[in-house]
Amino acid sequence: MKTIAFLPLLLITLNASAQQYVEISDIQRLKMLEKPASGAEVVLDTDTYNEIDDQFALVYALLSGENFKLKAVYAAPFSNNRADTPKKGMELSYEEIQRIMGKMGVRNRGMAFKGSTRYLTDKMSPESSPATKDLIKRALIHSPEDPLYVIAVGAITNVANAILLKPEITRNIVVIWLGGNAHFWPDTREFNLSQDKVAANVIFDSGVPFVQYPCMGVVSQFTTTVPEMERYLKDRNEISDYLLTIFKDYHKDHFAWSKVLWDMTAVTYMINRSWTPSQIVHAPRVSDFDTYSFDNNRHLIRMVYHVRRDPVLRDFFTKLQKFKKDE
Numbered sequence: 001m002k003t004i005a006f007l008p009l010l011l012i013t014l015n016a017s018a019q020q021y022v023e024i025s026d027i028q029r030l031k032m033l034e035k036p037a038s039g040a041e042v043v044l045d046t047d048t049y050n051e052i053d054d055q056f057a058l059v060y061a062l063l064s065g066e067n068f069k070l071k072a073v074y075a076a077p078f079s080n081n082r083a084d085t086p087k088k089g090m091e092l093s094y095e096e097i098q099r100i101m102g103k104m105g106v107r108n109r110g111m112a113f114k115g116s117t118r119y120l121t122d123k124m125s126p127e128s129s130p131a132t133k134d135l136i137k138r139a140l141i142h143s144p145e146d147p148l149y150v151i152a153v154g155a156i157t158n159v160a161n162a163i164l165l166k167p168e169i170t171r172n173i174v175v176i177w178l179g180g181n182a183h184f185w186p187d188t189r190e191f192n193l194s195q196d197k198v199a200a201n202v203i204f205d206s207g208v209p210f211v212q213y214p215c216m217g218v219v220s221q222f223t224t225t226v227p228e229m230e231r232y233l234k235d236r237n238e239i240s241d242y243l244l245t246i247f248k249d250y251h252k253d254h255f256a257w258s259k260v261l262w263d264m265t266a267v268t269y270m271i272n273r274s275w276t277p278s279q280i281v282h283a284p285r286v287s288d289f290d291t292y293s294f295d296n297n298r299h300l301i302r303m304v305y306h307v308r309r310d311p312v313l314r315d316f317f318t319k320l321q322k323f324k325k326d327e
Contacts, residue, residue, distance in 0.1 A: 020123075020167075021163075021167055021170065021205065021206045021207050022167045022168050022170050022171060022206075022207070023207070024170060024171060024207050024208075024209070024299075026299065026300055028144055029207070029209050029299065029300060030280070030300060031144075032144060032147055032174055032209040033174065033209050033210075033211065033280075033301075033302045035273055036068070036149060036174075036269070036270055037146075038067070038068075039067075039068060039069060040068050040069070040146075040147075040149055040270065041068070041069045041071050041138070041142070041148055041149065042061070042068045042069065042070050042071065042148075042149045042150075042151060042270055043070075043071055043072040043073070043074060043134075043135060043138065043148065043149075043150055043151070044057070044058065044061050044070060044072075044073045044074070044151045044152075044153070044267075045073075045074040045076050045115070045131070045150060045151065045152040045153065045154065045156070045158050045159060046058060046073065046074070046075070046076055046093065046097070046152075046153050046154055046263070047075075047076040047077065047078035047089060047090075047093050047153070047154030047155060047192075048075065048092075048093040048094075048096040048097050048100070049078075049082060049083070049089065049092035049093045049095070049096040050078045050080065050082065050089065050093070050154060050191075051082075051250065052243075052246045052247060052250050052259075052261075053153075053260070053261045053262045053263040053264065054093075054096075054153060054154070054263050055096065055100060055242075055243060055246060056243060056261050056263065056264050056316075057151075057153050057261075057263035057264045057266065057267055058073065058097065058100050059100060059104070059239055059243065059320070060264050060267045060316050060319075061073075061151070061267050062100075062101075062104055062106065063316075063319040063320060063323060064267065064270070064271055064319065067270055067271045068149070068270040068271075070111075071111065071138065072111050072112075072113060072134055072135075072138065073097050073111055073112050073113070074112075074113050074115045074131035074134070074135065074158050075090045075091070075093040075094035075097060075112070075113065075114050075115045075131065076089075076090060076093060076115050076116070076152070076153075076154035076155055076156075076157060076158055077089050077090040077093075077115060077116050077117065077118065077119065077154075077155055077157055077195070077196075078090070078093070078154055078155060078195060079195070080191075086116070086117065086118055086119055086155075086157075086195075087117035087118065090114060090115050090116065090117060091114070093115075093154075094112060094114050094115075097112045098112060100239070100242075103238050103239045103242055103325075104239050104323075104325060105325040113129075113130040113131040113134050114129060114130050114131060115129050115130070115131035115132070115157070115158040116129050116131070116132070116157045116158050116161055117129070119155065119157055119195060119196040119198070119199065120157060120160055120161065120196055120198040120199045120202065121198065122198065123164055123198065123202060126160070126161040126164035126165050127157075127161050128161070128165060129158065129161070131158045131162075132158055132161045132162040132165060135150065135158065135159070135162040135169070136162050136165065136166045136169055139162070139166075139169035139172045139173050140166070140168075140169065140172065142172040142173070143171075143172055144171055144172060147172055147173055147174045147209070148172060148173045148174075149173070149174050149176060149269075149270060150173050150174065150175045150176065151176045151266050151267060151269070151270070152175060152176065152177045152178070152179070152266075153177075153178045153192070153262070153263035153266050154192055154195075155179075155192055155193075155195035155196040155199060156175075156177055156179060156192070156196065156199045156200060156202075156203055157195075157196045157199045159175055159177075159199075159203065160196070160198070160199035160200075160202035160203055161199075163202060163203070163206050163208065164202060167206070170206050170207060170208040170209075173208060173209070174208075174209045174210070174211065175203060175208050175209070175210050175211070176210075176211040176213070176266050176269050176270075177192075177203065177210070177211070177212055177213065177266070178192065178213040178215070178219065178262055178263050178265065178266040179192035179193045179200065179212070179213070179214075179215070180192070180193045180200065180212060180214055180215065180286075180292075181193075181214050181215050181216040181217055182214040182215075182216060182217025182218050182305075183214070183281065183284060183292055183294075183303065184217060185214070185216050185217045186291070187290050187291055188286050188290050188291060188292060189290050190215045190216060191215075192215070193286065194290075197286050200286050201285055201286050204283050204284060204285050204286070204301075205283075205285065207283075207299050209301075210283070210301040210302070211269060211278065211301070211302045211303075211304070212301060212302070212303045212304065213265055213266050213269075213276070213304045214303065214304065215262060218304055218305060218306065218307060219260065219262050219265050219304075219307055220260055221307055221309065222260055222261060222262065222264070222265050222307045222309050222312070223258040223259060223260050223261075223309070224258060224259060224261060224313065225254075225257065225258045225259070226247070226248055226254045226257070228313075229243075229244050229247050229248070230244065232317040232320075232321070233247075233317075233320070236320065236321055237320075237323055237324070237325065238325060239320070239323070239325075240320050240321075240323075247259065264312065264316065265304075265307050265312065268312050268315075271315065272311070272315075274308070275307070275308045275311050275312050276304045276306065276307050276308070276312075277304070277305060277306050277308075278302045278303055278304045278305060279302070279303060279305055280300050280301070280302055280303075281300070281301060281302075281303045282294065282295065282296050282297075282298045282299070282300060282301070283298045283299050283300070283301045284298075285298075
């Protein structure tokens with residue numbers, strides 16, 4: 001009886017929460033969620049020092065210039081055993097972005113931007129940062145016909161702040177987020193989403209054309225092992241040796257051990273969508289109980305439901321083995 005009584009109130013809350021954002025028709029939204037055009041412009045939002053998968057994602061994005069144009073990289077906040085505050089996490093991520101670019105000989109160091117120093121506590125107090133300013137600036141020169149693709153693989157704080165500061169950018173961007181769990185999963189206790197639930201609901205409520213890469217139940221199958229990493233990365237070049245080192249150092253016991261490289265999968269949306277098949281669903285919302293709330297009157301998003309591991313790693317290893325650093 002309590003559940004039945006709660007649902008009407010929940011639906012009213014869900015519908016009301018979306019009214020403050022810029023309206024986008026379902027037709028326009030679905031059109032923007034079609035296959036990206038070759039050479040589309042992309043920005044990557046990453047908590048690069050959180051663990052090790054972000055480094056793989058950043059390298060993959062930098063190696064994929066034949067597929068899309070990476071224009072900027074934003075440092076996202078995080079807090080865990082590597083950083084005691086979100087500000088510290090963001091700063092460490094910014095340093096790691098610079099380190100990766102240096103090892104790859106990327107000359108345009110000005111493409112990296114510091115992001116938010118705190119998580120969102122409410123929608124009325126968004127934080128402006130170099131990352132949000134750059135995202136807004138880039139989004140405003142794009143259009144629904146030629147959107148800017150925002151690949152986010154950490155707490156989605158930077159992107160949510162940009163949307164709150166300039167809601168009209170939702171018409172010109174497509175957000176691709178590695179965050180949350182599969183919609184059938186019993187909870188939403190996933191690192192990226194749990195770091196900033198307010199920001200997650202800003203994205204789910206905003207109506208922005210949105211692609212979700214759920215973690216547990218979907219991307220959790222994207223695993224690899226030390227023997228495979230050694231076979232394809234060892235002694236290839238400076239950046240491959242760096243990736244191998246951080247992969248091996250992440251876990252002391254390598255016996256029967258595998259590691260999920262979560263964030264790499266989101267990059268594949270811009271390369272080959274058949275590697276991560278998806279479906280159109282109604283946007284959920286994150287409840288106060290760490291679960292999804294659903295309402296079929298909500299706008300539509302694209303949700304990935306499977307990851308084809310082998311072609312993704314084959315593409316990554318091939319690009320990395322061909323890579324030569326510009327001196």
